[in-house]
Amino acid sequence: MSVDLTSQYLGLTLKHPIVASAGPLTGELDSLCQLEQAGVSAVVLPSLFEEQITRDEQRIHSLYEYQTFSTAESLSYFPELDDHRSIPDHYLGLLASAKKALSIPVIPSLNGSTIGGWTRYAKSFADAGADAIELNIYFVPTDPRMTADDVEKRYADLVATVSNAVSIPIAVKIGAQFSSLVNFVPRLAAAGARGVVLFNRYLEPDIDLETLRIVPQLVLSHRNELRLPLRWIAILRDQVRISLGATSGVHLVEDVIKMLLVGADACLLTSSLLRHGPAYAEELVKKLREWLHLHEYDSVEQLKGSMSYHNSPDAGNLERANYMKALVSYTSD
Ligand SMILES: Cc1cc2nc3c(=O)[nH]c(=O)nc-3n(C[C@H](O)[C@H](O)[C@H](O)COP(=O)(O)O)c2cc1C
Numbered sequence: 001m002s003v004d005l006t007s008q009y010l011g012l013t014l015k016h017p018i019v020a021s022a023g024p025l026t027g028e029l030d031s032l033c034q035l036e037q038a039g040v041s042a043v044v045l046p047s048l049f050e051e052q053i054t055r056d057e058q059r060i061h062s063l064y065e066y067q068t069f070s071t072a073e074s075l076s077y078f079p080e081l082d083d084h085r086s087i088p089d090h091y092l093g094l095l096a097s098a099k100k101a102l103s104i105p106v107i108p109s110l111n112g113s114t115i116g117g118w119t120r121y122a123k124s125f126a127d128a129g130a131d132a133i134e135l136n137i138y139f140v141p142t143d144p145r146m147t148a149d150d151v152e153k154r155y156a157d158l159v160a161t162v163s164n165a166v167s168i169p170i171a172v173k174i175g176a177q178f179s180s181l182v183n184f185v186p187r188l189a190a191a192g193a194r195g196v197v198l199f200n201r202y203l204e205p206d207i208d209l210e211t212l213r214i215v216p217q218l219v220l221s222h223r224n225e226l227r228l229p230l231r232w233i234a235i236l237r238d239q240v241r242i243s244l245g246a247t248s249g250v251h252l253v254e255d256v257i258k259m260l261l262v263g264a265d266a267c268l269l270t271s272s273l274l275r276h277g278p279a280y281a282e283e284l285v286k287k288l289r290e291w292l293h294l295h296e297y298d299s300v301e302q303l304k305g306s307m308s309y310h311n312s313p314d315a316g317n318l319e320r321a322n323y324m325k326a327l328v329s330y331t332s333d
Contacts (some may be wrong), residue, residue, distance in 0.1 A: 003292045004299035005285070007041075009243045009266040010132045010169040010195045012105050016042035017260060017300060018284050021247050021268035022046045022109050022134065025278060030096050034278040039285050043104040044134050044268060045098065048091045050112025053121060056086040061108025069237040082319075088121065095128045105131035107171070110162070113139035115154075119161050126166040135162055135175040138200060152184050156191040163192025171245060173197035176228055182239050195243030197268060198236075220271035225249030230262055234318050237308035253287035263305035 020040045027032040027046040035043055039100045085093070091108070098106045108125045110133060112118055125133050137158055141151050155174070163170045170192060176199045185196055206217040225251030233244050244245035246264035250256060251272040259267050273280055288300075297303050316333050317325070 003289050003297065004301070005289060005292075007265055007300050007304070009042075010171055011168070011243075012042070012131060014105070014266060014287065015039075016041050016285055017264070017266045018281055018288070019044065019245070019266045019268045020273060020278075020281070021270040022136075023270035023274060025270075025273055027094070029094065029101060031278060032098050035099055035273070035281065036104055036277040038281040039160050040104065040278075040281045042107060042266070043098070043102070043130070045091075045095060046106045046110055047109040047111030047134075047136050048088060048121060050110075050114065050116065050118040052087040053112075053118035054116070056088050057117065060232065089123075092124055092128055095125060095130060098130040107132045107134050107196060107231035109134040109136055111136040111138065112158075113154075115157055115161055118166065119158070122162045122166050122170075126168050126261050130168060132169040132171060132194070133162065133166065134171045134197060135159065136200060138175070139203070148179050152178070152187060155184075156187050156194075159188050159191040159193050168195035171197050171243065173200050173245075173247070175200045175202055177202075181232055182235060184185045185236055185242075187239055189240055189290065193242060194244055195265070196236075196240075197245035197247055198232055199248055201225070205244055210267060220274060221249045221251075223249050223251050223255060226251075226255050226259070229264075231318050232259060233259065233264050234262035234307065234312065235309045237305050253284050253291060256284060256288055257291060257303070260300060260303050261305075261307040263308040264331045265304065 007014045007017040009017070011031055016039055019042045020026050020035045020043045023046060024026040025035060026043045032043055055133050061113060095106065096109050097202050100315070108130050110119070110121055112123070122133055135158070137155050139151065139154065159170065160170055170328045172193045174196060188196060203216060205214045229246050229248055233246055236244060243265045244263055245268050246265045247268040249267050250259060251266045255265045292303065305311065312318065
């Protein structure tokens with residue numbers, strides 16, 4: 001069955017569009033190797049967070065401050081930093097080991113929201129051999145003086161800072177809550193992004209009624225969630241030339257095919273691989289090949305974007321028409 005499954009993503013030639021997204025399975029060398037054996041085309045490591053980097057900097061700073069005021073004798077009690085590796089060091093170690101062990105692209109992830117020293121880790125990632133960087137920007141604006149434009153500028157400035165520091169491609173992972181994505185995503189591209197990953201799943205906090213504390217809630221995604229990135233990838237595909245990665249709710253091969261139809265270059269999966277194990281990737285690739293063959297496609301590239309907003313026979317359904325029809329046609333079971 002000769003179907004060309006390759007897909008161009010961030011300037012990388014992936015052997016097919018199914019990528020292991022950031023998550024627990026990409027955080028250990030063993031499971032990274034299992035994912036490669038199962039045939040994923042690239043891996044995105046879990047994020048190194050701005051807070052982890054700044055905490056480490058503060059730790060080093062306080063060690064040196066302490067040393068300045070110490071006697072020579074007390075210095076000998078001081079633990080060497082290497083005795084207990086910091087989280088950033090551990091992360092760079094994982095990246096280096098993954099690069100050594102795997103032959104597929106390895107994409108580390110930086111996760112933060114402010115312009116600051118933590119962004120220099122992009123350079124460390126590049127030096128450690130990263131094939132690209134995923135920059136996950138997650139900012140919750142709570143200051144009423146901050147306008148939508150201020151927020152978008154902050155994102156663009158962050159992207160420019162990171163992309164100016166390295167020559168490897170940067171993919172920016174964002175949430176969906178922007179007033180005008182078709183204006184904003186080209187702005188990220190102009191700042192240096194080679195791709196965007198749509199969308200970050202914001203894990204909205206919950207309240208524990210017994211303790212009256214705000215608690216984090218992590219649940220794996222549901223297939224229905226794919227409809228949000230599906231719509232926006234369809235709309236953005238005709239507006240930008242940069243790569244589009246689809247994440248959130250891509251579980252079955254049908255979901256992968258839909259994302260490719262609207263114009264995704266890669267599908268980045270976490271929940272389904274966690275639920276079914278790394279070997280599930282192999283099944284998805286096999287079914288993708290079979291579907292393309294059965295429907296007489298020669299390649300993934302041929303399928304990609306053939307149902308983007310402009311190419312879709314009923315583009316109105318990507319806009320208000322869909323909403324109106326759905327509400328009007330509702331019948332109770
Ligand atoms: C347990 C868990 C950990 C995750 N860790 C990260 C992370 O460190 N950085 C990141 O950008 N996304 C992270 N994600 C988000 C996933 O990479 C992915 O984008 C999201 O779960 C949507 O894809 P899915 O529907 O296939 O799960 C995590 C998701 C889960 C479930």
